[in-house]
Amino acid sequence: MRSYSPDLTPPWKKPKPVPTVEATTDLVVEEVSTGFCGAVIRCEANTVTLEDRFGKHRVFPLDPRGFLLDGKVVTLTRPAAPAPVRRDRTASGSVAVPTARARVARAGRIYVEGRHDAELVERVWGDDLRIEGVVVEYLSGIDDLPAIVADFAPGPDARLGILVDHLVPGSKESRIAASVTGSHVLVAGHPYIDVWEAVKPSSVGIAAWPRIPHGEDWKTGVCRALGWPENTGAAWQHILSKVTSYKDLEPELLGRVEELIDFVTTSPSGV
Incomplete structure (x- = not known):
């Protein structure tokens, strides 16, 4: 007569034991149900946070048999000592490479509308752009975009x-962008009237960006509504000083800049 375990599961149907692995920082695993692959950046009591190669974070429960390590099913556990959060990050959230030298500039470029846009991109993505050899140049508006392209x-x-x-x-802007086409050019945009709005209000210390009546200079109106001196240059320097990493920016801008960097640095053939 065959014996059963206390939970009445036949022993021949029980899953085979799998290795138990500590979720140490930088361990690269794949979550079995979603296929999300990334490096461990944080492990807490019942969850682990993974980061993929694009800097995207996902939090998963430490379920038994929940991950693949080198293609084999494993159970992740919290390390004996809590895994520290990695600090070697650029402002964009990517892994910093302190010894990396700036790459010779590519022929490709990223154009942004104005100086403030360029300064914000440099502040957050500057380290990444130098490693990739991508130059960012600013235009004085996009009215002449078709001719510029x-x-x-x-x-x-x-x-x-x-x-x-x-x-x-x-x-x-949408009408002008629609006039620019081609497999080697990508126009990507955010919904904000000005790049100032792409900085999270909480990072600047305000409740929200004010709504400015149509026809009024937006930046001057913002300064007036917030009680700031009507010096837009000084106001921008104040805003920029509050940006220390990608966490200070709205996702709508983050995604578009990452998309443009990927486009410029990836050959059409994917090589």
Whole structure:
């Protein structure tokens, strides 16, 4: 007569034991149900936080048989000593490479609308851009964007990415962006009237960015509404000083800049 375990599960149907592995910092695993693959950056009582190669974070429960390590099922456990959060990060959240030298600039470029946009991109993504050899240049608006793109002449080895403010349906910016096409050029935009709005209000110490009546200079109106001196240059320096990492920016801007960097640094063939 065959024997059963106390939970009445036949012993021949019980899953085979799997290795138990401590979720130490930088251990790379794959979560079995979602296929999300990343490095451990934090492990708490019942959860583990993974970060993929694009800097995306996901939190998963420490379920038995919940992960793959080198293609084999394992059970992750909390380390005997809590795994420290990695500190060697750039402002964009990517892994810092202190010994890496700046790459010779690519032929490809990323264009942004104005100086403030360029300064914000440099502040958060500057380290990454230097390693990748990507130069960011600012335009004085995008009214002449079709001619600017034609003059640049994008190609397989010189891809062009363009970040546009207020790229929403029906806007002037959307109509201009729609006139720029080609497999070697990508226009990506955020919904904010100005890049100031892409900085989280909480990072600046305000409840929200004020709504400014149509027809009024937006930056001057913001300064007036917030009780700041009507010096937009000084106001921007104050805002920029509050940005220390990607966590201070809205996701709508983060995703678009990452998209442009990927586009410019990836060859059409994927090589």
